[in-house]
Amino acid sequence: MGRALFLAALTLFSPTAWASVFRVSMSNVCFAERIGDNLAPAWNAPIDGDYETWERPEAVQPESEGPITVIVSPETIDADRFDWVDVEISGLSNGQTVLIERFLVDNDEGIVNENAVLVESHLVQEGYRPMFGDFFFNTNMVLDWDGEVDDTIETQLGMFGGMSNMAGEYVIRVSSPNDAFDPVDGYLTIDEIWTDEYFWGYVVDEEGDGIPNAIVGLLQQLGAYSDILFAKQADEDGYYYIASPHYPLEVDLVAVAPGYVGPFQRGNNRLIEFDDELEHDIVLTKGTVEIAGRAERNATEEPIAGLPVTFLTVDENGIVDGRLMTHTWTDANGDFFVMVTPDRWIVFVKSYEASSRNLLELPNEPDLIVDTTDEVNQTGVVISFIEADSVIGGYLRDDDGNPLWKVQMSAINRETGQTTSGYTLQNGVFTLPVTAGVWEVTPFSYDLERVGHPGALETRVKLTAPNQSVEYVHTAPKLSAILEGSILFDSADLDKDGEPVGGLTLWAQNIVNSELTSVFQSTYKTNGYFNIHLSEGHWFVIPDPREAARRQLLLKNLPLLDIVHDEDETQSIVENIFAVDPEIFIHVTILDAEDNPVSGIPMHAHLMTAPGEDTYDAFGLTDENGVAVIPAKSGHWHFHISHSTLRRAGLSEFPEQHLMVPAGGGDPVELPLVATAFTDEAPVLTASRVEDGSTLVIEGEGEPGRLYHVEGTYNLQDWIYVGRVIALGGNLKITDPKTTGHLEELELADGTDKPIIYRLVIPD
DSSP, X not given: OOHHHHHHHHHHHOGGGGOOSSOOOOOOOEEEEEETTEXXXXXXXXXXXXXOOOOOOOOOSSOOOOOOEEEEESSEEETTOEEEEEEEEESOXXXXXXXXXXXXXXXXXXXXXXXXXXXXXXXXXXXXXXXXXXXXXXXXXXXXXXXXXXXEEEEEEEXXXXXXXXXXXXXXXXXXXXXXXXXXXXXXXXXXXXXXXXXXEEEEXXXXXXXXXXXXXXXXXXXXXXXXXXXXXXXXXXXXXEEOSSSSEEEEEEEEOTTEEEEOOTTOOEEEOTTXXXXXXXEOEEOOEEEEEEEEETTTOOBOOSOEEEEEXXXXXXXXXXXXXXXXXXXXXXXXXXXXXSSEEEEEOOHHHHHTTTEEEOTTOOOOEEEOTTOOOEEEEEEEEEEOOEEEEEEEEOTTSOBOOSOEEEEEETTTTEEEEEEOOTTSEEEEEEOSEEEEEEEOHHXXXXXXXXXXXXXXXXXXXXXXXXXXXXXXXXXXEEEEEEEEEEOSSTTTTTOBOOSOOEEEEEOTTTTTSOOOOOOOOTTSEEEEEEOSEEEEEEEOHHHHHHTTOEEEOOOXXXXXXXXXXXXXXXXOEEEEOOSEEEEEEEEETTSOBOOSXXXXXXXXXXXXXXXXEEEEEOOTTSEEEEEEOSEEEEEEEOHHHHXXXXXXXXXXXXXXXXXXXXXXXXXXXXXXXOOSOSOOEEESOOOTTBOEEEEEEOOTTEEEEEEEXXXXXXXXXXXXXXXXXXXEEEEETTBOOEEEEEEOOSSSSSXXXXXXXXOO
């Protein structure tokens, strides 16, 4: 496969290449099917099954008035705990429902005062526990785990790191929604971690005064994503101390407090090493504009209490820009309220936080952006969720069958845009709450790297109706190679030459089947160092296109690797990447048919060179004027425009673009483009025969610049999406390593409402 060909597939076809906030995943079409008593991956085999929902016990009237007993075990845990805390509630009536709330309090007396923070809230019915199969239950719901109608609720609260494990004192309050009994409290202490590696300082306002009880977190940048490793409250003077048990480690220090916004500080990481103590004061800015709203269940408008809500500034394209943040939790009525500065803010709930409450975002909903630039209060903001009614679950294991623990499993429904996620437990079990549809399930690459594995391919799972379940074994790939190196300036400016290019995300993507099996890992180091785990296959390493575009980087010799697995030895590969000085800039302007600028369209530019010569790549993103500024040098440049982004904007895809850039520098070279409205009139290509272990090649004629969908199935009544192919200059071709054969005949349907059928001959 030529380099330019797979570059187009990598940078244009991957819908998640431009995600900036949520953990989402690349696409694959591997289904799981039951083989005997086991579940194993198989090609194009959809699976579904019944979700064995237990009938909810009918509550006994009148409900028990007590006495109610609450036992929390253990009562004290460490902040790095990754497990459950048991809560036993006795003295109830059969089928009685209780409200369990967890409050972070600012005292040692277990008093829920005006400073208490509601961080969890769950309604739990005695005797109710949905199951599927003989073993799995939905770990994303707080339920009566023993499933017995016995006047007692035995449930668990998940402690899986980050903000849910903030060091401090907690009250576990159990009450009756119907006021059948007085609230009863249990108590939980989360001890902070004590190490010789820690950060300390003060959280202060712009006048230098301490902000009491601010929450301080260690924010680890994971490529385009961010995770809070540990968090704790500052004292009444704003003083904080927060230890880091992992070193060397680069983190950002962030803080939130009611009424303030703070620096998100992406890319300004602080490196802590052995026996370090680093002092850093965090300055928060007082908010002047109000954002207020409510989180609710869409169908019933019932409030969702104790739900973490995060606010981050975004640029004019709605992309998180790493400037400011704040955070809050919904109260008992599902309401939230923050004070922010005049800006554009994205309001979101992380996928895991919704999933852990058995919730999903509404299908096909755009990002919730709130604009306060005019200094007008924005109230009435509604975050809606739907209840999951099905479950995808199973085991995550290595090749030897050992369970992998603390790995986040994520799934995305491409049709609806919904995401869901959950962590694997000690036995490797995971469960993901979903609705009917096709879901692409994958382990999170960073978590797999932490346990010594490269990123894993996805499994595609199909549920055809509500109240179903699927279970399967997901096997992590073997580690075959470790790529390491540094990103450095190769500059004529001697003061800059050899300096690191810090804080640039790198992705390693599988290029053999780049649309169907893109796996990525990345790095985010201020000293330019990168370290990427790879499995067997063909890999191309690229930067996060938006970051490279924003920083106008012209990069030389991005790694292209062919990895072969060796059971006896893991390959060690050292390759540096260089950022070079541009000779000239290319201005790519995209306008629609009415001459309106089209903003937010990513693109990848590649200098066409002879084999063995240095390669050059650059990236662009159109601004509010529809202009992308791309650094370049003289030569023949090949441009790939993001077709998926154009399609979301309702515009047709561009054919491949080429531009000859003259030597000598000078004024920017212009490349004007006009995007026309997208229509669904062109035909769809389908393959009528697909078999395992073969290679499918389809060739034919298509409309220039049109993105076609190719579908394959065992059953013509059950078409499933397996990939995309783009017709450039009227020529059409797709290569798919899952099938093999050659064209036997070609039927071109009359009109545009029928598909073009490609029939295949499968060799013996």
